[in-house]
Amino acid sequence: MLRIMEAIQRRKLIQLLNDEYKHDMVHDGQETTDGVINYTSPPKVFGKQNAIDYDNIPHITTPSLTNASKKFPKNIINEDLQKFIESLEYKLTDLQKKALRITWKKMSEAPRTSSKGMLCIMEKIFDKMISENPEISNVFYRSAFLSCIEDRKKMKIFKNENSDTEKCPFKKKTIATLRDHANILLDFVNTIMAHMYNIPYKQTYTYKLTSLGCSHAKLTPLGFDRNWFHKLGECFAEVMFSQESIRAFPHAPNAWSIFAVSLTEKLYVESKWKKCDNYHKVQRPLQSSYTFSDSPYDNNTSTDNKRKLPSSSKSMYQIEDKYDDTDQESEIYTGRPTKL
Numbered sequence: 013m014l015r016i017m018e019a020i021q022r023r024k025l026i027q028l029l030n031d032e033y034k035h036d037m038v039h040d041g042q043e044t045t046d047g048v049i050n051y052t053s054p055p056k057v058f059g060k061q062n063a064i065d066y067d068n069i070p071h072i073t074t075p076s077l078t079n080a081s082k083k084f085p086k087n088i089i090n091e092d093l094q095k096f097i098e099s100l101e102y103k104l105t106d107l108q109k110k111a112l113r114i115t116w117k118k119m120s121e122a123p124r125t126s127s128k129g130m131l132c133i134m135e136k137i138f139d140k141m142i143s144e145n146p147e148i149s150n151v152f153y154r155s156a157f158l159s160c161i162e163d164r165k166k167m168k169i170f171k172n173e174n175s176d177t178e179k180c181p182f183k184k185k186t187i188a189t190l191r192d193h194a195n196i197l198l199d200f201v202n203t204i205m206a207h208m209y210n211i212p213y214k215q216t217y218t219y220k221l222t223s224l225g226c227s228h229a230k231l232t233p234l235g236f237d238r239n240w241f242h243k244l245g246e247c248f249a250e251v252m253f254s255q256e257s258i259r260a261f262p263h264a265p266n267a268w269s270i271f272a273v274s275l276t277e278k279l280y281v282e283s284k285w286k287k288c289d290n291y292h293k294v295q296r297p298l299q300s301s302y303t304f305s306d307s308p309y310d311n312n313t314s315t316d317n318k319r320k321l322p323s324s325s326k327s328m329y330q331i332e333d334k335y336d337d338t339d340q341e342s343e344i345y346t347g348r349p350t351k352l
Contacts, residue, residue: 092220097207100274108267109208115264116205118257130201133251134194140247142190147235152190154234204271225282238283245276 104112120130142149188196199216206213228236252258252268259265 090218090220092222093203093207096221096274096278097204100204100271101208103270103274104267105263107263108270111261111264112267112271113205113209115255115257115261115268116201119255120202130198131194133255134198134201135191137197137244137247137251138190138193140251141240141243144247145240145243148240151231151235152188155231156189158234200275221278222282225279225284228279229283238280241276241280241283244279245272248272248276 101109119133196217200219202213203215203219205211206215229238232238249269249272252272253265257264258268
């Protein structure tokens with residue numbers, strides 16, 4: 013009986029999502045503001061010790077009668093993000109794109125109470141990562157400690173150079189907490205979705221995945237492991253799969269899985285040290301063939317690769333150490349003895 017009730021509720025939810033999708037398509041064709049994302053203040057959660065402040069959190073508003081093009085400029089993104097969006101669209105099918113938009117809109121319009129908003133979903137992703145790997149939280153603590161020391165050092169210099177005492181010297185926002193990461197991930201998802209479906213959106217940050225990966229690569233001495241990006245993708249997919257709208261709508265789990273894998277794989281590749289601007293390449297000469305072998309020619313090949321061999325039919329092990337210096341025709345510029 014319970015399974016029958018669940019199946020009925022699922023069919024009702026799918027029908028509701030499809031009706032909303034058709035309604036969005038009609039409004040998009042008429043150039044109305046259906047699906048416009050802006051900044052408003054949803055209700056706050058009261059009655060808890062750590063109340064969640066949802067001010068300035070982007071979410072989808074209901075359709076209005078004003079023209080969106082007058083209020084919101086066209087989405088402008090950098091080339092790096094444009095390439096990522098193109099690769100993502102290439103991987104997704106038409107049904108998956110439809111499922112991605114419907115479920116994203118449904119989750120964005122969820123009530124901000126009862127921990128069902130998109131921000132709470134993003135926070136669950138990072139909470140799940142830390143619960144499965146506590147070492148991640150230690151990297152946050154170390155980074156915050158060093159950033160605090162560096163900020164105080166810079167602010168002391170700034171305070172000595174400037175006599176303006178009205179400005180607080182301790183308001184640098186260089187410490188990225190879990191809450192900040194959740195907000196950035198939410199804004200990134202909204203930016204990708206808004207650009208894919210031509211929805212006007214004012215993004216908070218300017219995303220460059222290359223610099224984002226390099227900034228995390230600099231945390232390697234503090235214990236950061238770039239394999240954690242793969243863990244981020246797993247937690248992202250698991251949390252999304254637990255949402256009712258994604259479980260109910262066909263092709264939605266596959267669509268969000270592709271989105272998570274594409275994002276985390278891109279960050280994983282860009283977090284290599286060699287891609288970082290501050291990474292100094294070490295000049296290592298190529299090793300000769302005698303480096304790991306005992307050869308009578310080691311002392312000579314270490315200085316230069318010029319080797320004089322006589323024109324003889326003997327094998328290289330029968331050649332004596334002393335040769336005629338007048339024989340200039342048999343000079344071979346190589347670090348490896350050649351059988352003549």
